[in-house]
Each structure stands twice: as structure tokens, then as C-alpha cells.
Amino acid sequence: MTATSTILVTGATGNVGRQVVSHLMAVHGGAVRALTRNPATAGLPDGVDVRQGDLADSGALETAAQGADAVFLMWPFHDDAPAATVVNALKRCVGQVVFLSSGAVLDGIVPERQPHPVGRSHAAVERLIERSGLRWTHLRPSTFAANTVWWADQIRVGDVVQGAYGAVPMALLHEADIAAVAVRALTESGHDRAVHVLTGPEVLTQAEQVRTIGEVLGRPVRWQELSREAARQRLLADPEFPDTFVDPLLDGYAAMLAAPPTATTDTVESVTGRPARTFRTWVGDHAADFG
Ligand SMILES: NC(=O)c1ccc[n+]([C@@H]2O[C@H](COP(=O)([O-])OP(=O)(O)OC[C@H]3O[C@@H](n4cnc5c(N)ncnc54)[C@H](OP(=O)(O)O)[C@@H]3O)[C@@H](O)[C@H]2O)c1
Known part of the structure; x- marks a missing residue:
């Protein structure tokens, strides 16, 4: 991406997307667009070009993506049903996608055989993106600390x-670290066809x-x-x-x-220069x- 590129952030009011938007506003010289179903309640920072739309509505997505150079794609669905429509819409509009996938995706297993449902849907989207001709980077985060x-x-009213x-052991990730990696992938070279497996420390x-x-x-x-x-x-x-x-x-x-x-990975630090x-x-x- 060049310093003047336009970047569209989907899931922009979510844990990670909101951080991606504010981080881009701080470091990216170009325009930042945000997709939300409810602009009126989105509470996004001044200067963000907020677009209304549902990811499942390819027309709205295409309108939001038109003229953008890159997209941060967050997958809000529990299956991969709309994946082909979404990826085709992006293919018509942008050159690059940074996909918020999931650490549940296991390497070397086709989507249909992924053991976990979250891994299945995200692996299917990853595969469509890889076959789309778009430049791509996949982020595969471990469990979000935000889940807690x-x-x-329960904690507010008791002990x-x-x-x-x-x-169950987890290497919980701060959403700001996921966003920091996403912003690097969106704004720097060197992340094409990279699968960044992210964990907390x-x-x-x-x-x-x-x-x-x-x-x-x-x-x-x-x-x-x-x-x-x-x-x-x-x-x-x-x-x-x-x-x-x-x-x-x-x-x-x-x-x-x-x-x-x-295992934990040191990907957050190697990509951003700061430990997770x-x-x-x-x-x-x-x-x-x-x-
Ligand atoms: N939680 C974990 O431990 C974990 C771990 C690994 C991977 N992941 C993956 O990370 C993603 C979740 O990220 P997150 O926690 O940042 O999200 P989130 O906080 O759950 O927020 C999702 C955002 O997506 C938007 N959204 C929901 N449905 C939409 C639709 N149909 N069209 C357009 N936008 C829609 C909503 O924005 P509006 O209401 O403004 O439209 C919402 O703010 C999922 O794909 C999940 O599988 C999660």
C-alpha cells in the first residue's frame, strides 16, 4: 500500500476492527473507511469514512469497497455460506485483503475436514481468498482475551x-496486538501470502x-x-x-x-517490534x- 491508499475495515465496531480503525487513523496517511450496519451508533473516530452495509449484502459491500485499495476482512458468520459472494465482490473492487481468520484453522487439512466448526468456516474463506487472485495475508489469532x-x-456481583x-489452557491475545499486526500487513510490504499465527505471550x-x-x-x-x-x-x-x-x-x-x-508464537513481536x-x-x- 502507498501512503495515500484507501483502506476499508469491516467489523469496524468489533474488538479488533475498532482497534484497526484507530491505529490506521494514527499511522496511515490515506483514507480509512469503515463498514458497519449501524453508522448512527458506530461511535467511530472523526475523519473515518463510515459506510453502511451488511457483509452478507454484496451490493452494499461492493459500494463500500469501490475505489478502496485494500480491505481488512472480519468474518462475523458461523458458516462459510456467503463466502464466495463476499470474496467475489472484493475481487471486483480491491487488490489486497488482510483476513482475520482463526487459530482454529489447522494446516494441511482441507476446510471440509477441519475438526472445529470455526476452523471449517475460516479455512473455507482462506481458500477462496487464496484462489481469488487478490494479494492476501491471513491472521490466525489464538483465543481473544476479550472473551473473558x-x-x-458474574464478577460484578460476586467472587x-x-x-x-x-x-483448558489458552494463550490469550490482546485485540490491540492483533490490530497492530493487521495494520502492518495493510500498510507495509512483505506480508503477501503470509499466514501469521498469533498468540499471547x-x-x-x-x-x-x-x-x-x-x-x-x-x-x-x-x-x-x-x-x-x-x-x-x-x-x-x-x-x-x-x-x-x-x-x-x-x-x-x-x-x-x-x-x-x-506453544506460543513470537509473531506479534517479530511483526510489530513489540512483545505481545x-x-x-x-x-x-x-x-x-x-x-
Ligand atoms: N473470540 C475469539 O477468541 C476469536 C479467536 C480467533 C478468531 N476469532 C475470529 O474473530 C472474529 C471476531 O472478531 P471481533 O471479536 O473483533 O468481532 P466482534 O467484536 O464480535 O464484532 C464483530 C463486528 O462485526 C460486525 N458485523 C456483525 N455481523 C455483520 C454483518 N452481517 N455484516 C457486517 N458487519 C457485521 C459488527 O459490526 P456492526 O454491528 O457495526 O455492523 C460487529 O461490531 C470472528 O471471525 C472470530 O471467529 C475470534
């Missing part, structure tokens, strides 16, 4: 977090994550193990949590328990969410 906000309701699979079980949140908040908080079915019912009863994602989430935890992702932020730092940045 799902516990905020216990109930859930299943407390022993340390592996913590869910029970350890809960303890860390308590330490940062200055009061003890502990994990209480539930059966899978009890945890499932709890998530289904949560109006904020999408019902369709309950089983994929629990299946993902079960898979991570069976084959723990013990710790989970403790993330909690400090988001303490108000738990207060």
Missing part, C-alpha cells in the same frame, strides 16, 4: 465464575484467567467448574450470547482440552468492564 468479558456479569472446562487455564482478573481488580475471584450441560444451559439463557455459538464454543474447549495448544501484551495488561485496560 463474558464473565463480567465466583461458573463455567465448563476450567482446565503466556498460556493460562480458564481458572488461572479468573484468578488473574481478581488479582488485577484487587479482590479474590475463583473458578467453579460446571458440567458441560450446566454451562451450556447457562450460556443459552444469556441474552447477550448467540445461541448458535454455544455448542461450537464448548466443542472448541473440549478439543483444546484434548489437544492443548501449549500479557493477559494482566489486558485486564488492566478493561478493568471498568468488570467493575
Whole structure:
């Protein structure tokens, strides 16, 4: 990308997209566009060219992407049904895509055989992008630290977090680190056909994550193990949590328990020049969410 390129950010009001937008506004000399379904409530920074549209609506996507040079693509769907339409629309409009994929995608396995549903849908999108003729970079992040906000309701009113699979280890990632890598890939050369596998700097079980949140908040908080079915019912009863994602989430935890992702990568540091932020730092940045 040149300093005057136009970059479109999808998922621009989400955990990662919002950080990508603000980071681009700080470092990129060209125009920054943001796609959202609700511009009125998007709360994006001044100077961002906010466009209304749903990713599933290829007409709206094409209108938003017209004249842009590159796109940050976030996949909000739980399957790959609209993938061909989205990738074809991008192909007609932009030259480069940086795709927020998932660490659930396993190398060397075709999308249809990926063991995890999130891996299946993201691998299918990756493959379409690779075959599209677009210049591409895939980001494959491990679990987001932001997922722990799902516990905020419990932590605000007590000292216990109930859930299943407390022993699952994760190398939680700060959304700012994912965004920093995305911005490098969007604005620098050297990332074409790169698959950036991103993790946080340390592996913590869910029970350890809960303890860390308590330490940062200055009061003890502990994990209480539930059966899978009890945890499932709890998530289904949560109006904020999408019902369709309950089983994929629990299946993902079960898979991570069976084959723990013990390794961390140094990709955040090698790409951005800064070590990945710790989970403790993330909690400090988001303490108000738990207060
Ligand atoms: N959470 C994890 O642990 C994890 C780990 C690895 C990979 N990932 C992947 O990361 C992605 C999630 O990123 P995130 O946490 O930054 O997202 P997020 O916070 O869940 O936000 C998603 C944003 O996407 C937009 N959106 C939703 N449906 C849309 C649609 N149909 N058309 C256009 N925009 C739509 C929404 O914006 P508007 O409401 O403004 O339209 C929303 O703000 C997913 O693909 C997930 O699989 C997540």
C-alpha cells in the first residue's frame, strides 16, 4: 500500500476492527473507511469514512469497497455460506485483503475436514481468498482475551465464575496486538501470502484467567467448574450470547482440552517490534468492564 491508499475495515465496531480503525487513523496517511450496519451508533473516530452495509449484502459491500485499495476482512458468520459472494465482490473492487481468520484453522487439512466448526468456516474463506487472485495475508489469532468479558456479569456481583472446562489452557491475545499486526500487513510490504499465527505471550487455564482478573481488580475471584450441560444451559439463557455459538464454543474447549495448544508464537513481536501484551495488561485496560 502507498501512503495515500484507501483502506476499508469491516467489523469496524468489533474488538479488533475498532482497534484497526484507530491505529490506521494514527499511522496511515490515506483514507480509512469503515463498514458497519449501524453508522448512527458506530461511535467511530472523526475523519473515518463510515459506510453502511451488511457483509452478507454484496451490493452494499461492493459500494463500500469501490475505489478502496485494500480491505481488512472480519468474518462475523458461523458458516462459510456467503463466502464466495463476499470474496467475489472484493475481487471486483480491491487488490489486497488482510483476513482475520482463526487459530482454529489447522494446516494441511482441507476446510471440509477441519475438526472445529470455526476452523471449517475460516479455512473455507482462506481458500477462496487464496484462489481469488487478490494479494492476501491471513491472521490466525489464538483465543481473544476479550472473551473473558463474558464473565463480567458474574464478577460484578460476586467472587465466583461458573463455567465448563476450567482446565483448558489458552494463550490469550490482546485485540490491540492483533490490530497492530493487521495494520502492518495493510500498510507495509512483505506480508503477501503470509499466514501469521498469533498468540499471547503466556498460556493460562480458564481458572488461572479468573484468578488473574481478581488479582488485577484487587479482590479474590475463583473458578467453579460446571458440567458441560450446566454451562451450556447457562450460556443459552444469556441474552447477550448467540445461541448458535454455544455448542461450537464448548466443542472448541473440549478439543483444546484434548489437544492443548501449549506453544506460543513470537509473531506479534517479530511483526510489530513489540512483545505481545500479557493477559494482566489486558485486564488492566478493561478493568471498568468488570467493575
Ligand atoms: N473470540 C475469539 O477468541 C476469536 C479467536 C480467533 C478468531 N476469532 C475470529 O474473530 C472474529 C471476531 O472478531 P471481533 O471479536 O473483533 O468481532 P466482534 O467484536 O464480535 O464484532 C464483530 C463486528 O462485526 C460486525 N458485523 C456483525 N455481523 C455483520 C454483518 N452481517 N455484516 C457486517 N458487519 C457485521 C459488527 O459490526 P456492526 O454491528 O457495526 O455492523 C460487529 O461490531 C470472528 O471471525 C472470530 O471467529 C475470534
